[in-house]
Amino acid sequence: MKTENLRINQLSSKAYEWYLQYLKALDTLDIEAYGRFLAPDCSVQSNNDPAMKGKEVVMQGLAGYWTTFASLEHDLLNIYGSDSCFVLEALNHYKRNDEKTVAIRAVAFTDRNEEGLVTSVRFYTDTTPLFA
Template sequence: MKTKNLKVNQLSAGAFRNYLSYLEALDKKDVEAYGKFLSDDVEMWFNNQHFGSGKEIILKGLAEYWQSFASIEHDLTNIYGSDKNYVLEALNYYKRHDGKDATVKAVAFTDLNQNGKVESVRLYMDMTPVFK
């Protein structure tokens, strides 16, 4: 994960450290580590498509989805919002299975519940460069 291009960060130091751990689990494609951040009733959307509801369903779907590319690395550019509701703007660097690199500009809206677990994630990005 890269943070040197982070211009705006409106999270507290503690929330930022937690979010970096969350993103690190994504970059490692570590389903078990990622699942520790999710509420049992989490919802996830990719663009206009409902990816799933419920921790088990989402983790199963992500385990399958993450097999469609070799690796991912987040390059954070801006984080707006509060410690409970925030938006990340980032460049995501993918390595495809054919060895080619693909960069995707992405935005992720994240909401946490009262226990600090992710209850909603809405991702907006064009994955065409990764899958063409």
């Protein structure tokens, strides 16, 4: 994960450290670690696709998606919002399964409950270069 390009961060230090661990689980493609951040009734939606609803469905869907590329690294640009509702602007660096690399801009809106677990993620990106 790259943080040196982070320009604006509106999260508290505690929430920021939590978010770095969350993103680390994504960047290492560790579905079990990622699952520990999710509320049982969470939902994850990509672009205009139907939302995946429920922790097990989300974990199964993401585990399958993560096999379509070799690696991922988030390059954090800006984080706006509060500790419970925020948006990340990032440049995501992917290594495709054919070893080619692509960088894709993305934004992710994240909501957390009172226990600090993720209840909703909506991310918007154009992954066309990843699968070209």
